[in-house]
Every structure is written in structure tokens, then in C-alpha cells.
Amino acid sequence: MTDALLARIDQLESRFAILDLTSDYCLGFDKRDWERFIGIWWEDAVWEVGPPFGNFDGHEGITRAVHDILWPAWKQSTHYNTNLRVTFDGADQASGVSDVDCIGTTADGQAQTVAATYTDDFERRGGVWKIARRHVKMHHFSPLVGITLSAPA
Numbered sequence: 001m002t003d004a005l006l007a008r009i010d011q012l013e014s015r016f017a018i019l020d021l022t023s024d025y026c027l028g029f030d031k032r033d034w035e036r037f038i039g040i041w042w043e044d045a046v047w048e049v050g051p052p053f054g055n056f057d058g059h060e061g062i063t064r065a066v067h068d069i070l071w072p073a074w075k076q077s078t079h080y081n082t083n084l085r086v087t088f089d090g091a092d093q094a095s096g097v098s099d100v101d102c103i104g105t106t107a108d109g110q111a112q113t114v115a116a117t118y119t120d121d122f123e124r125r126g127g128v129w130k131i132a133r134r135h136v137k138m139h140h141f142s143p144l145v146g147i148t149l150s151a152p153a
Contacts, residue, residue, distance in 0.1 A: 018129055026079035095119070115138075120133065
């Protein structure tokens, strides 16, 4: 195989690995699968959630954010991540942008809807892709007044 063909195959495999990271973020958070969720982040990753939650550095900060702030705030959530665009900035760096809609119920029983855009820096270290930085730009975080989200009876 030529070097150009090998590079194209590597980029295709990398795109799928990055797509899996964005899916594992949603699945890990919503299903409260901690190993799946923390496994997408580099140890020194930065998660810039912003208001009303804050910004978090490294596995320690991300752990605190999820276990002490976010999971206690949400009784249930479902994230829908879409429109992922990946740009390679080298063989081992990529940037991405995607949109997310989240619907769920907060701990106090209020149905909520959230829309945001994720801007990501992905890095491959030792042959493994993970998130090095995720910036969250919230578009809305709104209650669904008069709505109760419940499982079918």
C-alpha cells in the first residue's frame, strides 16, 4: 500500500474512534456508566461546561463535576449528539464541533430541555484517541412547564 492510502485509512479509523468518543460521552452520562464516561477524557483534559455549572480540570475535576454536581442535579437525562464535523490538525490532533439536545428531569422533578454546541480538541496518544478539551456553549436550558416525563405504564 502507498503511504497516502495508509494515511487515508488511518484517518477513517480515527474518525470512527472520535465518533465513538462523542457517543460514549452521551451514553456514559445518561446511563450513569462511569467507566465509559471517564474513559473518553485524557487525565489532563479540560471540560468547560460554563454557567450554570462551571469548568473542570483533569479527571479529578471531571469526577467532582459528575458525581457532586451533575448526576445529583439530574434524575434522568437523554442526550442526542448530532452534526459532528471533524477536522484533522495533524496525524494525532483533531478538532470537532457538534450539537447536542438533551431532555430530562431534574432532581426536583422538573422536565428540562437543553441545547448546546460542543467544540472539542481530540488527541491521539499512544495510539488512542480521547478528548483533551471540550467547550460547551449553551443555547438554552429551559424548563418544560406542565410536562411530566415518565416511562410507559
